[in-house]
Each structure stands twice: as structure tokens, then as C-alpha cells.
Amino acid sequence: MTTSLTPSDIRAEARQQTATRERDLAAQLGIAEAQLIAAFSGDGVTRIAAHPDRLMPAAETCGEVMALTRNPSAVHEKVGRYSGYHPGEHAAMVLAEAIDLRMFPKHWVHAFAVEKETEAGIRRSLQVFDAAGDAVHKVFLRPESDLSAWDRAVGELATGEASDRLDVADRVPAEAPKSDPAKLEILQKEWRRLTDTHQFLRLCSKLKMNRLGAYRIAGAPFVRPLAPAAVTQMLERVRDEGIEIMLFVGNRGCIQIHSGPVHTLKPMGPWQNILDPGFNLHLRADHVAEVWAVEKPTQRGPAVSVEAFDADGALIFQVFGVGKEGRDSRPAWGRIVEGLGGLAGVEPAE
Known part of the structure; x- marks a missing residue:
């Protein structure tokens, strides 16, 4: 997906529409959500390693957090601690008391650590996107989370990539029902x-x-x-x-x-x-x-x-x-x- 909007255009729109959720704003602008997030690289957003082998151990150190996984029709949110990570080339798992995940690493393509000012204070999150820039999984810190561990995690995961532009692939449509x-x-x-x-x-x-x-x-x-x-x-x-x-x-x-x-x-x-x-x-x-x-x-x-x-x-x-x-x-x-x-x-x- 290419866009005629520059990163500065995207930032200006986002600052005009602070009440609009990122996913909805991205759809409104005709861009991927990951492109909206990337536009703020260096301004509260840090590009980080996307692979679950790197991200899940980092999430474990942050204590109690909220895990979010969604598709276009449902949003699933669980509060708990990450633990029990089982890596796998094609499929990985988190088997914690509250947070229970099945992950497919080939779709963990882009990731960001995000610090966003809100009326309730700074909201911190780790956000993972697929090749098309659609959200795969997000980890949101809570008041009980370990901020020192967050700072260490972001430092260790940072890729050093500073561009505020992001190229994404075309979205793959859902497979139509196949019968024989x-x-x-x-x-x-x-x-x-x-x-x-x-x-x-x-x-x-x-x-x-x-x-x-x-x-x-x-x-x-x-x-x-x-x-x-x-x-x-x-x-x-x-x-x-x-x-x-x-x-x-x-x-x-x-x-x-x-x-x-x-x-x-x-x-x-x-x-x-x-x-x-x-x-x-x-x-x-x-x-x-x-x-x-x-x-x-x-x-x-x-x-x-x-x-x-x-x-x-x-x-x-x-x-x-x-x-x-x-x-x-x-x-x-x-x-x-x-x-x-x-x-x-x-x-x-x-």
C-alpha cells in the first residue's frame, strides 16, 4: 500500500483528531495503521524488533499488562502477566494463567514501542503489525506495570531505524469458503x-x-x-x-x-x-x-x-x-x- 500523504500530513491529521482511534483514523486516511504509528517515529514512537522470540521475553519483564488481539470484527483484551513462552519456527505460544496466545511468527513483521500522551497520562504499548500494516498483537502497560523494565525492554528491542515512512504490502483478502x-x-x-x-x-x-x-x-x-x-x-x-x-x-x-x-x-x-x-x-x-x-x-x-x-x-x-x-x-x-x-x-x- 502506497500513500500520497507525507508523514507530516499524517501527524497533522492525527493531532487534529485526537479522539479518533488509530485504526479508525488510518482507515479514514486510506493508510495502514502501522503507517500512522510509523509517522511518529522519534516522537514517542521507537521501532523495535518484531519477532515474538524477542518481544515475548521483554513483555514478561513488564509485570501486569493488558494483552490485545483483534480482527476487523472483534477485539479481545486480557489483563495479566506474560509467562510460559514456547518458541516455534511456525507457531509459538504463551501459556500463562491469564494470557494465552498462539502466535505465527512469519506475520510479526513491523513493531513499535509507543508512548502517547492522553488525558489519563502517558499510555505505553508494544504494537506488532503484519506485512500489510494491520495490527497483530498489542501489549499495553497498566498502572501496576514495571516502568524500569519497560525502559530496558525498549532499549534492548530498538532497531535503530528512525524513518517516519513505512512501506507495507497489499492486504491479503479473506479466503472465500472452499467446498468440494x-x-x-x-x-x-x-x-x-x-x-x-x-x-x-x-x-x-x-x-x-x-x-x-x-x-x-x-x-x-x-x-x-x-x-x-x-x-x-x-x-x-x-x-x-x-x-x-x-x-x-x-x-x-x-x-x-x-x-x-x-x-x-x-x-x-x-x-x-x-x-x-x-x-x-x-x-x-x-x-x-x-x-x-x-x-x-x-x-x-x-x-x-x-x-x-x-x-x-x-x-x-x-x-x-x-x-x-x-x-x-x-x-x-x-x-x-x-x-x-x-x-x-x-x-x-x-
Whole structure:
């Protein structure tokens, strides 16, 4: 993505619109969010190493922070400490008590340490973007965070690159649903043989399908189409029954997981919000175009999920029941999913 706006033009617009969020302002200006951030290099913004092998150990030293992962339709925020980092060439993980991440390092391309003046004081963050300049993951300091550790981390991560310009690649569109009805029998046969949910995408790839494409043809008892309104219905029942769920929100470079209950739901315009201590979710309910109840066999019993997709076929979120020893919510979760409203006029496939 190239822009006719100079960095000074971008800075001037940002200073005129201080109440506008960076992502929204970037969209308004026709630039990538990373280009907006880069325009302030040397003015509260430091370019830093982007790879999680460098960033995650640095984040661990900062104490309690807020982790944020988003896609165009959902924002997932968790308060906690980074720990339990597991590196990997293709996939890395953070397995901390509150912050639970799956990271795909090839998409961690640009990164910045940002110090921004706000009415509440200086807001400090580490922000990671993909090749197109879209946000992958952000770490925000909180009042309890270790400022000395922050200063050390920024010094150690700084690349020395001072340019306020940033070239980004064109955004890769979401993959359209891919099905192959001729392979339906093979899909169903292999689906029954799954022993782990992670095997499902490999199965789709082998059959030259993708997740949503497979759901659209699989039929009962594997999937059931739900009405978009089932999303709020699901969250309300999880809240009312006090069960624990695992709620996944991700993008190409990072998936963030909340494991626990839901207490406070607050709809605001098109947004459905979970506003709990330590966990916030902001969901554009009007972006939800398809919702599926899905069941996959595993060695520990059926894995039941509710999964929402946007109009382009991109995955917005997934929800499972928590299956940890001593706090297994899967039976109660299964009953909730079974009771969710189906899609009117859609007959189950035989």
C-alpha cells in the first residue's frame, strides 16, 4: 500500500483528531495503521524488533499488562502477566494463567514501542503489525506495570531505524469458503476418525477445502447452522449458568484465548461487549453473517464449538467449553449449544 500523504500530513491529521482511534483514523486516511504509528517515529514512537522470540521475553519483564488481539470484527483484551513462552519456527505460544496466545511468527513483521500522551497520562504499548500494516498483537502497560523494565525492554528491542515512512504490502483478502461436494463422503468419514481438533484443518487442506467450506457441506451430526442472534443468546446463557468457556479471537498472526466465565454483557449500538475484570470482548454483532455449532471427536470426548464468520468468510471467533480437570464445563456447554436457535428454513443434511 502506497500513500500520497507525507508523514507530516499524517501527524497533522492525527493531532487534529485526537479522539479518533488509530485504526479508525488510518482507515479514514486510506493508510495502514502501522503507517500512522510509523509517522511518529522519534516522537514517542521507537521501532523495535518484531519477532515474538524477542518481544515475548521483554513483555514478561513488564509485570501486569493488558494483552490485545483483534480482527476487523472483534477485539479481545486480557489483563495479566506474560509467562510460559514456547518458541516455534511456525507457531509459538504463551501459556500463562491469564494470557494465552498462539502466535505465527512469519506475520510479526513491523513493531513499535509507543508512548502517547492522553488525558489519563502517558499510555505505553508494544504494537506488532503484519506485512500489510494491520495490527497483530498489542501489549499495553497498566498502572501496576514495571516502568524500569519497560525502559530496558525498549532499549534492548530498538532497531535503530528512525524513518517516519513505512512501506507495507497489499492486504491479503479473506479466503472465500472452499467446498468440494464430490468429496463429502470422504470428509464425513475422516471427520469421524478425528482424535484432536487440530487435525481438522489438516483434513480440510488435504481435501482442498477450508473450515467454512467444509462446514457448509458436512451436515448433521457434524455441524448445525445457527441464526446470528444465537451469539447473544449463547453469551447470555453462559453468563446465567455461570459456566466457564474458552473464547478464541485471532488474526493471521495471533490467536488470543480467554478461559473462564462471563459476567457482564453490555450491548452498545452494533457492539456486543463483555466487560469483566481482567477480560473484555468487543464484538461487532452486525458483522456476524454465519454461525455454526460444530462437533469434532477427540480422545477426551466430543469438542463442541460455536463459530462465527463474517460476510467474506473470515472467522470472527470460536467458543468451546472448558475441559480442565476439576472444572469441566463441557456437559453444561453442550446443553447450551444444543438449545441455541437454528437458522430458519435450513434443513439438516442427511
